[in-house]
Amino acid sequence: MKSKPSFLGLLQYSAIAGGVIVVAILAGPTRAHKDPVTPAQLKVYQEVFMEEVRKGDLLFHGDTATAEAMGVADDLSKTGMACAMCHPMASDTHPQSFPKFQAQMAKFATLRDMINWCIEKPNQGVKIDPESDAMKALEAYITWSNGGSVLQPGKF
Template sequence: MTIRKSTLAALGASFILGLATALPAHAEAVTDTSKWEKEFEASIKRGEPLYHGGVKVDSNGVACDQCHPEGTNIHPETYPKFQKQLGKVSQLWEMINWCIENPLEGKALAADSQDMVDIIAYLTYIRKGYKLDPGKY
């Protein structure tokens, strides 16, 4: 049985087009983002006191903002990246946990915990609009 190259090309193109345009049965086009915006704003509000007061994450009275006022020197937009302290390419949540366990002397948070999500949401929000200098961070 001989298959022509043109037939294979047509089948391949159809397959790729199908993958690119197919939506899972449960997926819907997003037309109203207000619910997601409200959830993100709520997450930011919950993250702010965690970042500034260490309410749940510290054990020694030190808060994130004492070393990183307004998120300085964190650059959430640059992750994943190599972190010298961890000795590997890491995600933002891993570096946050390093800070919680070391300078803050607290207990690490699960990567998918609500507190971790809220801290990351707050950091992302306060760093929005800052200029990114590629290769600097």
């Protein structure tokens, strides 16, 4: 058996029946990101995120101008209700628990699926595109609003 070092760690070459099998043994933990995020980059990321949270907050609380600007004014509700009427300050939305089996839908669902279910069923609206800016803003607001929430299974 012959071994050679490489950037991955130690590679071992074994000749078996005329072929070569390569086994990589990592010498240490791998890094998910090449470079750490700088404070300036983090500031930009946070500003962009908070702008989406702001738009989502307005949509969640029924701001018609924001809904019109995002192209969903006729979709979110036919009942005149906003998300916040059932979920004040995005309470009881538990974004940290998704994806999960959702009893109302009788299927495994994502947060986006649940948002659309609420739009379509109780609010009698039209589902919005899961990849739309409006959906991303709603998801950002709901996630931000529940930051620091502790999930307690069985106590939703």
